[in-house]
């Protein structure tokens with residue numbers, strides 16, 4: 001008779017249970033990894049598709065505005081001033097309606113690639129529509145509080161925002177530039193400052209704000225936050241084209257390289273000299289590229305591209321489209337961490353319309369003449385670092401809440417009154433004198449390390465925003 005050994009039997013059972021636990025954990029872990037990878041792929045496709053859709057509308061609108069410039073020349077040649085009025089009014093409206101159509105198209109692009117409506121983004125757009133209706137359009141001394149690009153513009157714009165919110169927002173426009181936002185430049189409004197605190201990236205301070213660590217005393221040191229930035233309301237808040245009206249004569253316009261060639265290509269009849277002798281010196285309003293916004297990539301900081309060269313005919317910044325999508329992931333296994341652990345995958349895609357003018361000399365940069373001409377032929381994805389996305393991203397709502405709601409509290413009452421937000425926690429760290437002393441100490445012997453590796457290459461990572 002075999003004798004059953006209860007001790008051995010117990011051990012076998014224990015091994016089986018352990019094996020089962022290990023297999024279960026492995027399976028769940030694999031399921032998590034697969035799930036995360038598929039959500040990440042989906043987010044990337046959706047964000048890129050949204051960015052491309054936005055950029056396509058920017059290119060189309062720029063071309064249309066350029067064609068209207070040529071029609072303006074044709075109308076002026078025969079002295080049809082009524083037509084010119086219609087053309088300039090249409091151009092002003094297109095600077096808003098074209099980009100807003102791009103915003104709507106971007107939502108379709110994101111949704112068709114499997115992205116769901118983001119309730120927070122949708123609420124934010126709806127709240128902004130109310131802000132436009134109540135604050136921008138508020139009548140102060142007979143005119144609206146924010147100068148209108150055309151009469152009644154703010155009410156029409158608010159209705160467009162409502163229509164987009166009604167369909168549901170899936171992609172946030174991360175390079176939106178709001179008319180009522182504070183002017184830039186303040187270190188408290190730079191996400192990089194908070195990243196540098198979290199990573200103890202002392203080199204960031206050395207390279208960007210060299211005396212801040214030594215000079216800083218406490219929150220009273222900051223003074224007031226910047227006031228609302230003065231921003232031309234001729235360019236849309238979302239997917240802005242960055243164009244500006246300029247007064248020029250017929251003679252000046254027809255002398256621009258490419259104007260007559262482009263008109264001929266589109267069968268728009270612009271005689272080189274006006275049919276009416278008094279027209280040549282007549283000034284009217286034309287749509288131009290805003291200088292400072294459509295400068296060369298090389299003039300940007302940091303320069304783009306990091307490696308290689310951009311062909312001169314494609315070398316311009318200006319209008320671009322940056323779209324953020326956020327996808328929640330449900331995990332089988334807890335990621336641990338505190339209340340701040342986020343199970344959200346964020347992808348920000350950036351794209352830009354590209355093109356060139358065909359002149360006798362070959363392909364030329366579309367901004368070379370400053371006058372907008374139909375030149376845009378394609379859209380391409382660009383690196384997020386080369387885009388016009390604001391620090392942190394305009395639809396990074398957690399960051400936005402910090403800037404809009406928490407910073408005024410901090411400036412007035414200091415760190416003790418701050419809510420439990422991740423950026424506020426970094427300000428609490430920043431307020432500790434020992435923290436700043438640690439940085440001063442490190443830099444006193446190690447600052448040479450900062451100059452050999454550029455600031456972004458420190459612990460914070462090479463890109464402005466992690467994907």
Ligand SMILES: [Zn+2]
Nearest residue numbers: 402406421424
């Ligand atoms: Zn905060």
